[in-house]
Amino acid sequence: xxxxxxxxxxxxxxxxxxxxxxxxxxxxxxxxxxxxxxxxxxxxxxxxxxxxxxxxxxxxxxxxxxxxxxxxxxxxxxxxxxxxxxxxxxxxxxxxxxxxxxxxxxxxxxxxxxxxxxxxxxxxxxxxxxxxxxxxxxxxxxxxxxxxxxxxxxxxxxxxxxxxxxxxxxxxxxxxxxxxxxxxx
Numbered sequence: 001x002x003x004x005x006x007x008x009x010x011x012x013x014x015x016x017x018x019x020x021x022x023x024x025x026x027x028x029x030x031x032x033x034x035x036x037x038x039x040x041x042x043x044x045x046x047x048x049x050x051x052x053x054x055x056x057x058x059x060x061x062x063x064x065x066x067x068x069x070x071x072x073x074x075x076x077x078x079x080x081x082x083x084x085x086x087x088x089x090x091x092x093x094x095x096x097x098x099x100x101x102x103x104x105x106x107x108x109x110x111x112x113x114x115x116x117x118x119x120x121x122x123x124x125x126x127x128x129x130x131x132x133x134x135x136x137x138x139x140x141x142x143x144x145x146x147x148x149x150x151x152x153x154x155x156x157x158x159x160x161x162x163x164x165x166x167x168x169x170x171x172x173x174x175x176x177x178x179x180x181x182x183x184x185x
Contacts, residue, residue: 067156091130101122
């Protein structure tokens with residue numbers, strides 16, 4: 001099995017932060033935009049409102065909200081980062097659509113090799129496009145943040161990578177014996 005390049009994984013982690021900032025509520029309104037200038041710290045109560053909005057945007061990901069707060073972003077940095085958050089939307093949608101197309105081709109009652117290969121090729125192209133865009137976005141983020149802030153981001157992404165690996169291993173340890181016992185019967 002091919003290993004995914006660590007830069008790609010790190011870039012996706014940064015993109016997930018940006019995606020969280022672009023979360024839309026049930027009415028389709030971006031919570032960041034709806035809060036307007038107050039979200040960006042333009043009012044006296046901006047800090048409290050920012051905290052509430054970030055917590056709502058990120059839902060159960062309180063650690064991520066705390067991390068974003070720990071960066072002590074300036075209003076200008078927030079504006080620039082919020083502008084970047086939507087730049088990955090098309091790539092995420094293309095990636096999702098490609099993955100669904102491949103799954104549909106594989107699970108089709110009339111599965112054909114040529115259709116599966118075409119869908120897999122499209123998914124591969126979407127993955128490579130998203131990886132390039134993620135790398136470009138990471139470079140833009142690097143230019144917006146201070147060296148100290150960027151170091152914190154890199155450390156945060158590395159921690160998340162370690163946690164993901166541990167979760168995958170824990171799942172593997174639980175699932176493999178179960179599969180073995182099911183297949184042995």
